[in-house]
Amino acid sequence: MPSNKDELNEVFKCTQCGQCCKGYGGTFVNDDDILKIAKYLNITPQNVLVDYCQTSGGKPLLSIGENGYCIFWNKVCKIHPVKPRMCRTWPYIESVLIDSSNWHVMGSCCPGIREDAPYERIRAIIQDTLDRYL
Ligand code: SF4
Ligand code: SF4
Secondary structure (H helix, E strand, O other), X not given: OOOOHHHHHXXXXXXXXXXXXXXXXXXXXXXXXXXXXXXXXXXXXXXXXXXXXXXXXXXXXXXXXXXXXXXXXXXEEOXXXXXXXXXXXXXXXXXXXXXXHHHHHHHOOOOOEOOOOOHHHHHHHHHHHHHHHO
16 A cells, blocks of 8 residues: 555656646636635635636636636745645546546646556555545
């Protein structure tokens, strides 16, 4: 069972390139995300929705700034301690457990992903990470 950072690094090690924070990628936020961001910024949840979100399919997602990146990106994530669940879980997401090709699709835009790692190892680490931290 993966239990430490070295083991996680077998399949993924973030290079801090910021690529995943760029473009209209659809970082959806749930109620818990919105509350945490509001508290961190000392504003109301409604302000988070109005000032930092747009909607897609009736659901709120983070807006894109003029620089083409997520509205909270400025060389680093400005809300790192409370970043949304979607950002915290990347790249340990359920869809990779279902289809290994998703790992490679993600790898094409995320240089931190090790596409050469064995799929069984990737699966084990993702499952363990989801069980532990989510
Ligand atoms: S694209 Fe991947 S390597 Fe780059 S910042 Fe995002 S998670 Fe890290
Ligand atoms: S909230 Fe932070 S980590 Fe998530 S997309 Fe925006 S800048 Fe990137």
